[in-house]
Amino acid sequence: MDDEFQCPVCMLLPDSGIYQCINGHLICETCKNAIQSSRNNAHEPAGIPCPTCRVLMPTTNTSRVLAMEESLSSRMETCMHCSKSMIRREYLQHVASCPESHVLCEGGKEDGGCCWSGKLKDLEAHASACPILIISLFGRQVEGFRGSCLCVHTLLSQSCSQENSRA
Numbered sequence: 001m002d003d004e005f006q007c008p009v010c011m012l013l014p015d016s017g018i019y020q021c022i023n024g025h026l027i028c029e030t031c032k033n034a035i036q037s038s039r040n041n042a043h044e045p046a047g048i049p050c051p052t053c054r055v056l057m058p059t060t061n062t063s064r065v066l067a068m069e070e071s072l073s074s075r076m077e078t079c080m081h082c083s084k085s086m087i088r089r090e091y092l093q094h095v096a097s098c099p100e101s102h103v104l105c106e107g108g109k110e111d112g113g114c115c116w117s118g119k120l121k122d123l124e125a126h127a128s129a130c131p132i133l134i135i136s137l138f139g140r141q142v143e144g145f146r147g148s149c150l151c152v153h154t155l156l157s158q159s160c161s162q163e164n165s166r167a
Contacts, residue, residue: 021050107132
């Protein structure tokens with residue numbers, strides 16, 4: 001059943017609009033826009049080629065398949081993090097903020113940063129105690145903190161290495 005809803009370009013179920021060519025082949029809004037923006041060239045014909053039959057689809061007034069969009073948005077989906085079932089339009093909002101989803105500490109983006117990872121519901125508690133985040137947020141304002149930053153990075157890296165070797 002998913003095959004009839006899948007975009008032939010990205011092979012995913014569309015999160016937004018579904019468009020069709022004059023022969024009824026589908027493309028999701030994200031892929032349609034990406035192809036359209038990559039082809040914005042005065043030397044190319046107006047329109048984008050259908051990914052299935054290559055007929056040109058107009059860049060404006062492209063036919064949306066509203067019945068299929070509605071059918072897809074009312075399907076039941078199960079969150080891969082918390083196993084709750086809900087209709088797809090709610091699922092798309094839920095999955096982005098599911099408290100059970102796996103996240104990484106924002107302080108881990110730089111080399112030697114924080115190596116914490118856990119559930120979204122635990123991130124706030126971690127962030128309030130994470131020395132890397134505290135230094136990155138407040139260290140820019142305090143001249144003396146820059147020297148301490150290396151020490152905290154070193155201690156945290158050693159701590160993370162020890163935790164990871166236990167796991």
